[in-house]
Amino acid sequence: MKVSTRAEYGLRALIDLARHYGEGPVQTHAIAQRQGLPEPYLNQLMASLRQAGLVTSKRGPAGGHTLARPPEQISLREAFGVLEGTTSPWWCVETDDPDCVHVHGCGLRPVWQAIQAAAEGVLDRLTLADLQPRRQPAGRR
DSSP states (O other): OOOOOOHHHHHHHHHHHTTTSOOOOHHHHHHHHHHHHOHHHHHHHHHHHTTTTTTTOOOOOOOOEESOOGGGGGHHHHHHHTTOOOOOOSGGGGGGSSSOTTTTTOOHHHHHHHHHHHHHHHHHBBGGGGGSOOOOOOOOO
């Protein structure tokens, strides 16, 4: 399964926001710099994430973006759905009745369905909080 740069960059931005959750708004240029992302494209992604209700934004010098909910409450599947749209590895899996001459007796469709189910299972189980680095207690390395 290939993932678009839209999904990759958007998820990296959400992970960055999760890392700074509770610290106040995070400016787009700071996310772009830390994550090595193009800021104009990131602005577009943040608008999509805001419209989907995953991110809130505040304008002005002290503005920026924050997660709309705690990182533990945002699954990767929800975020991936906003950014990528589907986990389907092939078009025929996106519908119950694909318009394909091979649909009856197709040997590949069950494989594509299994791949989609596996991907959705992983994305359902993980939240933005799960992707944060584990901090070592002081004095340990």
